[in-house]
Amino acid sequence: MSDVTQLIHQYLRHNKKFPHVFCPGCGHGIALGSLIRAVHGLSLSKDEVVVVAGIGCSGRIAVYVDFNTVHTTHGRALTFATGIKMASPKLKVICIMGDGDALAIGGNHLIHAARRNIGIAALVLNNNIYGMTGGQTSPTTPGGARTATSPYGALEKPFDLVDLARAAGANYVARGTVFQAHLLDRLISSAIERPGFNLVEVLTPCHTQYGRKNKFKNPVDMYQALKHAAVPREAWEHFSEAERKERIPVGVFVERDEPGLEERYRVMQAALLARPKAREALPEPNGHDPASTKAKLEGVES
Amino acid sequence: MPTPRSSRKKRKEVFALGAEAVAEGALLAGCSFYAGYPITPSSEIMETMASRLPRIRDGVFLQMEDEIASLGAVIGASLAGRKAMTATSGPGFSLMQEHIGYACMAETPLVVVNVMRGGPSTGLPTSPAQGDVQQARWGTHGDHSIIVLSASDTQECLHMTVTAFNMAEKYRTPVILLLDEVTAHTREKITLPLPGEFEVFNRVVPTMPPEWYKPFEETVRGVPPMPPIGSGYRFHVTGLTHDVNGFPTQRPDETVDLNHRLFRKIDQFFHDIQVVEEYQTRDAEVGVVAYGSVARSARYAVDQARARGIKAGLLKLGTLFPFPKAAALRLLSSCRAVIVPEMNMGQMSREVKRVNGGRSSVRTLNRVDGQIITPSEILKALTQV
């Protein structure tokens, strides 16, 4: 085991202050560790990895890792990521979102990214609450749970992210928890490696905003509950209705192998460019090549 | 320097829509990425890009799920090193405000074309208006600096789009090009420039080793160099107030440094940014300040007024913001009256009045009925002052 933490330290930004901003017992740090191990395990260079994050606690992960990182707007991380991937398909684009981020304000972008099957690994860190803004109800807050905006219990039904992503057409859909880091490593690794839109829902406890309002004494209590609730999908499928209550299946739910949008676009474009008549005969703008730009800039940039 | 072979080529003349000219200008400027959402009356720009970008090596066209996503994808592509744009109209432009602010904060070069239609809300989708002028300047939240351009005819659509890309790249800023429905939908003959006839500016990329690169460092121009994602310069981009390394900060000294630089990088180049055309203004006694399709009517009206012995002149604004104060003051100082005809309730006349300082009598001429302002209306105003 001895290399795990040292390995992670190699991928953290040394000019950032640690410990990180997350509360004691927050699972986001464990998810961050899994992400780093997955990238390392795939032998990707730091330069080819782009981490695009939304707004919220999960959004803060981006600042700590020594990759290309983009901290975007609330709910829109997938739109930036789509632009980056289409503009530069060689990059490995990893999108980190929270549950409010991905499913409330960004719900439209999520289903369309899945429908397009754009080559992005999307990690949704689901802590069932809006943590950073002070513990308000999110689209994954369980029915009846107490939050700052549901002081008498949440009335709405939560989203099942796995079902949603499956229906929207994602290539790969998995669910893991931060209590099972080995499994999470494997799920994230697959999500990064496979073509198309690959989504991993990561269940990660938030004691500060969710647990304290819902009778969890401490973070450990929440990890105990997670340990009890998480069941491998294969076992869960054989459970009776009664056994399924309070349990959450984890593992891989969807494994399709369809090419990502960027690949389908490349094929279409290659076919077009192979037909000389269809090819655009634009006068090459004089500034297109960086060398000529450089000459122009002399005297502008001191 | 030997004469390039291309200079012997004849310039090509084509019959084009304003919208098509915008697409032509974008491609000439090196735009290789378009993401958008259909909306009248801007869809022709999107359709032209959908047809042409896939036929250019590396050209990417994307139809997104809404305007927020469109501008998000454009920002992503720009961060990845592309010259990128989107086009929209009023309601879509409202949705884009969030990401216009992000692009200001993260200093992302990009071009947003807004073909203005009647408003507010869904308004008059197929009629011209100029109601988004102040929104283009102040639409996104927070104090910020931004460049807003306009074009009045089809030829200008091409040139101003090239200019918009050049300014975006030079100043690392979003540039908004405001057209109106009439400008975008007028089909007329335009001349395509030959390569080398127009300047194309590409963003400055860092030339130091990555370890020494500070992505948001102060420079003489106030514009830090910008590498494409994946080129070895790994850094953090955020919409939060950030320090020179791109990391979030709340320190007052770093906050003020960033905010001041974002203004200064545009403020100190007013002379380069402010594009105006002064027509018959040298001896003008009555002036017109106009932009967009209204400027075409105004030019005609000035000619007619001159034929009647009225010394009229026109200041046509290519740049709306930063407001071309010096040119406006020249006109206001020499004219006893200045008319500002607009297809809104007086959004640009506010700027003219703001700089006037009692020099001249500023009159407004407004239409918000979805109809163009005709030369005869402006002529009438010129004869009455």
Next chain:
Amino acid sequence: MTDRHKGLTEVVIYPAWCKGCGICAAFCPEKVIELDAEGKARAVRQEDCINCGFCELHCPDFAISVRTKEPGADPGTPGYKPPAKGK
């Protein structure tokens, strides 16, 4: 990778990074780690560590490292060789 032999590894904790959430102490199968008076994790029974790696993987703050001791460094552990004399 997991070596269930006791005593081959040591648990190194960076107190400056530990936020005292208690996950490591609660789930350590051999109760190697406890929270000290300041609420920070401390390895109190190093010799019982079976190198399962749970604490290292599940420390949200990257504050724990389970390191392999030099093989045979301690008397009484497998592979221990007394240092050669005379050099």
